[in-house]
Each structure stands twice: as structure tokens, then as C-alpha cells.
Amino acid sequence: xxxxxxxxxxxxxxxxxxxxxxxxxxxxxxxxxxxxxxxxxxxxxxxxxxxxxxxxxxxxxxxxxxxxxxxxxxxxxxxxxxxxxxxxxxxxxxxxxxxxxxxxxxxxxxxxxxxxxxxxxxxxxxxxxxxxxxxxxxxxxxxxxxxxxxxxxxxxxxxxxxxxxxxxxxxxxxxxxxxxxxxxxxxxxxx
Amino acid sequence: xxxxxxxxxxxxxxxxxxxxxxxxxxxxxxxxxxxxxxxxxxxxxxxxxxxxxxxxxxxxxxxxxxxxxxxxxxxxxxxxxxxxxxxxxxxxxxxxxxxxxxxxxxxxxxxxxxxxxxxxxxxxxxxxxxxxxxxxxxxxxxxxxxxxxxxxxxxxxxxxxxxxxxxxxxxxxxxxxxxxxxxxxxxxxxxxxxxxxxxxxxxxxxxxxxxxxxxxxxxxxxxxxxxxxxxxxxxxxxxxxxxxxxxxxxxxxxxxxxxxxxxxxxxxxxxxxxxxxxxxxxxxxxxxxxxxxx
Numbered sequence: 001x002x003x004x005x006x007x008x009x010x011x012x013x014x015x016x017x018x019x020x021x022x023x024x025x026x027x028x029x030x031x032x033x034x035x036x037x038x039x040x041x042x043x044x045x046x047x048x049x050x051x052x053x054x055x056x057x058x059x060x061x062x063x064x065x066x067x068x069x070x071x072x073x074x075x076x077x078x079x080x081x082x083x084x085x086x087x088x089x090x091x092x093x094x095x096x097x098x099x100x101x102x103x104x105x106x107x108x109x110x111x112x113x114x115x116x117x118x119x120x121x122x123x124x125x126x127x128x129x130x131x132x133x134x135x136x137x138x139x140x141x142x143x144x145x146x147x148x149x150x151x152x153x154x155x156x157x158x159x160x161x162x163x164x165x166x167x168x169x170x171x172x173x174x175x176x177x178x179x180x181x182x183x184x185x186x187x188x189x190x191x
Numbered sequence: 192x193x194x195x196x197x198x199x200x201x202x203x204x205x206x207x208x209x210x211x212x213x214x215x216x217x218x219x220x221x222x223x224x225x226x227x228x229x230x231x232x233x234x235x236x237x238x239x240x241x242x243x244x245x246x247x248x249x250x251x252x253x254x255x256x257x258x259x260x261x262x263x264x265x266x267x268x269x270x271x272x273x274x275x276x277x278x279x280x281x282x283x284x285x286x287x288x289x290x291x292x293x294x295x296x297x298x299x300x301x302x303x304x305x306x307x308x309x310x311x312x313x314x315x316x317x318x319x320x321x322x323x324x325x326x327x328x329x330x331x332x333x334x335x336x337x338x339x340x341x342x343x344x345x346x347x348x349x350x351x352x353x354x355x356x357x358x359x360x361x362x363x364x365x366x367x368x369x370x371x372x373x374x375x376x377x378x379x380x381x382x383x384x385x386x387x388x389x390x391x392x393x394x395x396x397x398x399x400x401x402x403x404x405x406x407x408x409x410x411x412x413x414x415x416x417x418x419x420x421x422x423x424x425x426x427x428x429x430x431x432x433x434x435x436x437x438x439x440x441x442x443x444x445x446x447x448x449x450x451x452x453x454x455x456x457x458x459x460x461x462x463x464x465x466x467x468x469x470x471x472x473x474x475x476x477x478x479x480x481x482x483x484x485x
Contacts, residue, residue, distance in 0.1 A: 112313045
């Protein structure tokens, strides 16, 4: 199973390491041609404004919409979740708009409010270590999306078919369960 | 249990900046230009380093009105500088909601013996370093991110290159050492033993390491990335160039695609003049900012 990590900016190396540990072959993706061979893709944490600008510049917007519409799974963490969302609070436009969720950026506050907490994530575990850094949260999900985790009544993990979005950073932990969950999704959609 | 300001949360913030460009700005308008060009963060300052150098006198934490203006202008993280050892300036910046503090040699040091005890803070810190020992001392004090010192405000990349090469060579040397040699090397470098042990095991710094101090062109940024930087700070290089918007965009692209020479050529064409540089030997030793910090 070959999984790409969009490598325009952000915590790319951490996702590559976690995906390898979870049992996949993981490669960084800087050019659209590199999407062809992949079974799934991770949109990493980083600055969503920066990543989005570079995605536009290098043709990733259309290429990733096709990738998603071809049924290939995409996992967005933090900035990646913002990139996937159909709606962003306070903005008229969105980035990829593949996943029927509405997100609010920096919704937990600035860096000094950033935190970590152990919390349950459905299908993943009851004690998942979640690291929130200037994190967004998911305000609403569409009717086909499923809520996998909430923190203080705010949705922080959601899944819609082959799309998975997390407001926190599974790549900053040593816990591979979220990545394994994603790889199971990839297996499911590959068959 | 919910925990704020943990080492993981502070270092993690720097991880999210990797592969990106952090730009110095002195007002809301410049901050917006930087954000629109794809900066991953902005550094709010009263003057860019080349102007600090020109102005002389004591350089302090920026006017807080400017910091607030920048905080309100952009959605990307905002950094600000405190003087070396000036923990009250740092506390004030933290209270305002600044996302990262640079305990910086660009400002006039407030303490000639000690740096800030950065572990006590909820907000993360970045510090400059010229070699591995200095980097590990700062990390030992709680820095969550390191940058080369270079020579700020010169538009001359040579010092940043020297600092990055020195650090990388020392890391390789420590990695190849036998365990028996580590304590003596910790003494030689003036580095905390436990952190040196980590470098020995992992072959890298325990935190993200950016390049800073002299980056003036897209090719400079790509050079620093190839030498092992995780990202780039650009101080005077953008808003002292002829066309800041184009320069900012070009440096962002060159930092992402640092081995794609055709792309770097394309983005570098027709940029106009970069900032005017200064030859390092023309700066008196006492005026070299990199000598500040201990």
C-alpha cells in the first residue's frame, strides 16, 4: 500500500514516519504527477493559507479533486482538515471542498491556548493522545458524515466515506492507531 | 487531563512551520502582504534588522501598538522579539497572545550572563545559535525551535551558511561517536549531556532548525534548505527589496522546491534588486549581532 503525504509545507516527515510504522510505504508528494501511483493521501498539518496558495500554483486543486472523486482516501490533519472542508467559517470560498464539513480556523485560540488531552476516538480507541495546536474544529457535518470524536462538545474528528478529518495532530505522537485506522480505510476502498 | 504549554505542544508548533518562510514585518500592511505571499508566520518588529543596525543605540522589544496591529491583521501565527535575558518583555508579549517569542540577538541584550528560563513559559521560544553547543544550551533552557544566527540585516548569507554547516558537521560527528566519547564532547561543546545523547541517537537536533540572518534571494533560501534547514526566516530581505510582494512569493516557492533549479530560475527572473548587502569584514567585531548570546 503506497500512501503520499502532500509535501508543500508542514509536518511532512512526521506523517511519513507514522505511516511507515503503521505498515504502509509512504512518499512525499511535491508534484501532481506523483499522485498517480498512490492508494491514498495525507494532507498534513502546517499553515493552511500557505499550503493552499502552493496547491493553486502547482495544479493540485484539480488534481486532488479528481483523486478524491476517483474514490481514493484522503486524511486531513489540522490544516489538512481545513483544506478538505466544503465550508470555512467567515470565508466565502473554500479550498478543495471535498468533504461535507464546516470548519472554523484557530477555533481553540492562539498558541498559548494550544493543548494536549487524552480522549476517546470512535473506532480508534478510548485513550487517544490528541495534540491541538492553534487547532480548528468542525462546526457541522453533512448528513453522510459521521462524527468520530468530540472535545468539549466540539467535533474534532469526522469521517465521510473515504475522507477523514482530524483537528489535532496524530503525527506528533508515538501512537499509530489513527494512521492504522486510515490505512484500513484505504484497504476498504481499494477493494 | 488537559495540559497547555507542554513541550510537545510548543515544539509541535514549530514542526507545523517546517518548509515555510517566516517574514519580518513592521506594520499591518506588510503583514498582509507577507500572508498573501504564503508566509507561514510573521515576525512583528518596530524596525527590520538592517534599520536597527543603521539606527544604532539600544534596540528593545517593539512598540506594542505595532505588535497588536499585526496580531489583528493576519490569521497566520505572529512572532515577536524580546531582548536576551529580558523575561519581562517576554511575559508582556506572551500576555498579548503572541504565538512565538524570539529571544533575539538582533535586539540589545538585557542580561550579559543569562538567557531567559524559557521552560517557565506557556508560549514557545525560538533562539539563535552558531554551533551545536549553543543550540543545545538554548534547548536546555527550554527553546522549542532553533535558527542560525547568521549576521542579521546584512543581506549576506555567508554567516548563516557557516553556522548551518558547523552545526550539521558537529551533529554528524556526535552521531558517529562512541558512547564513551559523549561526556567529553558535552564538555567541549558546553552542551547538556542528555541533549547531546539525544543527538547521538537520532542524528538531528531535538527541535526544528531554521536558517536566519542574511537570506536575501530565492537562491539563498534554497541553499539553506539544501544545507539542512527546516525552513527560513527572512528579515530585511523582503521589505528592503525593490519589489517586496514578488520577492516574498519567490522566496516561498524556492523554499518549497529547493532542489528544482528550473523553478528557482523562473521565480527569480525580473524580481528587481534585492536589498543592498554588507560585506561582513566591514562590520566591526563589536557591532556583529551574532556575538551576542552566551
